[in-house]
Amino acid sequence: MQQLEQTLKTALQAAAQATFGQEIPAASLVLQPTRKDFAGSFTLVTFPLTKAFGKGPEQIGQALGEWLKANAPAVRGYNVVKGFLNLEIADAEWLKLFGELLASPAGAPVPTGGPQRVVVEYSSPNTNKPLHLGHLRNNFLGYSVAEILKATGATVTKANLVNDRGIHICKSMIAYQRFGEGATPESAGLKGDHLAGKYYVLFEKHYREEIKQLEAEGVTNEVAKKQAPLMLEAQEMLQKWEAGDEEVMALWHRMNGWVYDGFNATYANIGVDFDKFYYESGTYLLGKERVEEGLAKGVFFKKENGSVWVDLQAEGLDEKLLLRADGTSVYITQDLGTAELKYQDFGYDSSIYVIADEQNYHMQVLQATLKKLGKPYAEAIHHLSYGMVDLPSGKMKSREGTVVDADELVKEVEEAAKAATLEKGKTEGLSDEELAQLYHTLGVGALKYYLLKVDPKKRMLFNPEESVQLTGDTGPFIQYSYARTSKIQRTAKETGVVALTEISEISALEPAESELIQVLAGYANAVAEAAKTLSPAIIAQYAYEVAKSNNRFYKEVSILKESDPLKKSFRVALSAKAGETIKTTLGLLGIEVPERM
C-alpha cells in the first residue's frame, strides 16, 4: 500500500506542477479510500486547493484527473464529484501491490515510531472474589493491546498487579475461620477463587445482620458499621497481618494459594497470560519509602494528626492523602511503589494501566504525584481508561447478586457454539477433543469479539443473547470466513494446485479481486492506528472488513472451479493471503481460528 500511495502522490504532484505550476501542500495531499457508492479506489479532496490554485474545486479535479489519466500509468480513469477527485487504479498496480503483500510474511512488524519498551498492566484482581464480566473486558483489552503493540515491533511485558492485601482479604479470612469448618476447594468441590468468594459474601451477609441488630438496639447506622463485631475482628486481623502474625500469615498464604489456582485456571481458559506478577504485599513498603522521600524533599506535607498529603491544586486537582495518620497505607501508596518496581525491572518508555474509567481521577493523581517526586518515568504513564460493562438490568452489583461470573459466562458461550455447530452438522470426522476445542474457540471468540469491538473508552451494554450470536458482526462470522479459505487450501493441495508466486502474467482483475487486495493492504494502517490509540476496536473493525471482502470475493468469482490455470492459482494465492490476514488480525485480539467449523 505504501508504495502504491506513494506512486499516486508523486503523480499528483507532477500533475499539479504541469497544470497549475504549483505544489500541493503536504497537508492537503491526503488520499482516502473512495466511498463505496462512487467509482474509483482513492480520493483526493480538492476543496483545500481552491485558494492556492485560484480555481474552483471541480476544475482542479478535472485538470488533475485528465493529466493523470494521460500521463500516469497507475491511473486508469477518474471521475470528479464536487470537490472530490476519485482515481481508478490500473490492474497492473493492484497486482504489483499484491506482489508486495506476498513478499511480506504474516505478522511482519509494522514500525510506527511509537514506544519501544512497554509494560501493559492489566487484570489486577482482588484475591477475595472470582473474576466477573467487568474483568473480562479488562483482560481482553489488556492482552489485545499488548499484542497490538508487539505487532509494531515493540518489546512488551504483560504485568499483573495482584491486590492481595487489605481489609477485604481479611473479611474472607474471618468468615472462613468462623464458618469454613476446614473446607478446601477439593472438599467443597469449588474452584479456589469461588470458594474464597463464597466466604466474602458470607462475611457481608452476617455483617449486615450485625448492623441491623445494633441499629435495633438504638445505635446509628454510621456507628453500627464501625462497631459490628465482625468488622472489628477484620480490622484486628489486618493489624496482625501487618505485624506478620504467624497464624494469620499461614491462613493468608493458604487461601491466596487457592485463589491463585482458580485465577490461573480462568486465565488459561480465556487465553490470556502474563510475563510478570506483582503483589501489593510486595510493593506497599516501597511505596511508603517514596512517601518518606517526598516528605524529605518537601513536596509532600504532614498534617497535625500525622497523615501525609500531597497538594495538587496547582495541577487542577485537590489535596490527596498518601498515608494515614496511623501510618497504614492507602491505595496510592503501593501504586507509587509498583510504578518504581516496574521501571527498575523493565525501564519502560511507556507504561500502560488498563483500569476502568472510575479510576480516572486516581490515575491523574498518581501521575501528578510521581511528577512532583521528579521521577523520570512519570511522563511514560498512560491510563487506558475503559467504560463499565452494563447489563440490560442495570449496573452489576455483587451485593445484589447481579454479577456475571466469568467462568459461568465462558461455559454458556461454549454451549451456544456447540448447539449451533451440531445444528449445522458440518463437523463429521472430528474427534471429541477436537469438537470440544472447536466449541471453545468459537465461544470464546464470540465473547472476545463482542467485548472488543466497542471503543474501549465507551461504556457498553452487555446483552447475553447477543454475545452468543454467531452471525452478523461477530467473531464466528470472521472465523467462518477463515475456515472457508482453509478448506480452499486443503482442496488445492489435494488436487495439486499451486498458489501463484509470480503475478506478472495475470491480465484483467475482477472488481472483487482488486477490492480484496486493497483491503488486505490496509493491515499496516489498522495496526498503526490501533497502536496509536490503544484501541483493539480498530482491529476488530478491520478484521470484519477483511472477512466481508473475502466473502464477496468467494461468492463472486470461482477459485478452484476456474478453468484458466493461471487465474486459478492466482486466486488460490489471494485466498490464502486473505486467510492469513484474518488469522494474524484475530490473533491480535486473542481470538483463534478453526480450520473447520
Add this chain to the structure above:
RNA sequence: GGUUGUAUAGCUCAAUUGGAUAGAGCAUCUGACUACGAAUCAGAAGGUUUAAGGUUCGACUCCUUAUACGACCA
C-alpha cells in the same frame, strides 16, 4: 456543589480525526443452495446525529449555552 465522560436508525455499535447521499449488525420484509462450505451473499425499509445558537467552501466531529444519563472529588 466542583471536575469529568457520554448522547447517532426500534436495539447494539461505526463514521479514516473537519469532507461526498451519516454506515454495519440484530430485529422486519424480499431474492439466491442438484453452486469451491447458506455460520454466506444480493436487496428493501429504517435518521431533523438530544436541543438552540456560532465558526466555514463543508460540522456527528470544533466553540458557547441548555437538557438527560453516568463516573469521580468534597
